[in-house]
Amino acid sequence: MTSIEQKTPDTTHNVAPFITKRWSARAFADQAISEETMATLFEATSWSASSMNEQPWKFLYAYKGSEAFDRMAACLMDGNRVWAQNAPVMVLSLARKTFDRNGATNRHAMHDLGAANTTLLLQAAELDIYGHMMGGFFMDKAVEAFEVDTEAWEIGCFIALGYLDDAETLEEPFKSRELAPRTRKSISEFTQKL
Numbered sequence: 001m002t003s004i005e006q007k008t009p010d011t012t013h014n015v016a017p018f019i020t021k022r023w024s025a026r027a028f029a030d031q032a033i034s035e036e037t038m039a040t041l042f043e044a045t046s047w048s049a050s051s052m053n054e055q056p057w058k059f060l061y062a063y064k065g066s067e068a069f070d071r072m073a074a075c076l077m078d079g080n081r082v083w084a085q086n087a088p089v090m091v092l093s094l095a096r097k098t099f100d101r102n103g104a105t106n107r108h109a110m111h112d113l114g115a116a117n118t119t120l121l122l123q124a125a126e127l128d129i130y131g132h133m134m135g136g137f138f139m140d141k142a143v144e145a146f147e148v149d150t151e152a153w154e155i156g157c158f159i160a161l162g163y164l165d166d167a168e169t170l171e172e173p174f175k176s177r178e179l180a181p182r183t184r185k186s187i188s189e190f191t192q193k194l
């Protein structure tokens with residue numbers, strides 16, 4: 001069975017295919033993502049909803065082979081760097097902590113960045129590009145490496161992006177993880193009809 005077959009869940013209800021298609025891959029093919037495609041992903045991202053339409057997100061991105069890509073990879077914890085360094089594109093997502101218009105604290109900034117990241121990944125999956133968000137990175141390294149003004153910005157996560165390769169290309173334990181079926185809580189565990 002391919003990783004796509006393993007990872008696409010059988011749902012009880014009629015969930016839209018564009019939602020079930022996205023999953024967090026680790027095996028990335030040696031295939032570049034064009035600038036035009038990256039622009040498509042970011043334009044899709046821009047259509048995400050945000051509090052007061054603030055769009056409090058920022059995305060730094062780098063192509064494999066560049067100095068900036070290596071700087072991003074160096075911020076990742078070992079268990080992520082091993083496979084993520086083979087992705088053709090690495091993204092660092094950040095949230096602006098305050099509203100542009102009046103400087104007041106935007107308590108929805110990280111919420112809105114999460115929504116934007118998901119929008120990016122859903123658009124990516126439509127184009128057969130898989131993304132993997134990573135919170136496993138060294139915050140102090142990332143702040144220093146990208147000169148992040150932490151008064152103004154909060155780092156969300158890194159995202160590895162690429163076209164899929166065969167799970168067989170991965171070492172263990174990542175190969176098994178790549179082939180493990182995805183699981184979810186049942187809807188009764190996180191919903192309550194009042």
Ligand SMILES: Cc1cc2nc3c(=O)[nH]c(=O)nc-3n(C[C@H](O)[C@H](O)[C@H](O)COP(=O)(O)O)c2cc1C
Pocket residue numbers: 022023024025080132133134135136137157182
């Ligand atoms: C904010 C965030 C941080 C994550 N950090 C990591 C990480 O450091 N390493 C990793 O392998 N996966 C990471 N993941 C991926 C999750 O493990 C994954 O989304 C979850 O297991 C559900 O699997 P799916 O995305 O394939 O549906 C992260 C996901 C999110 C949203």
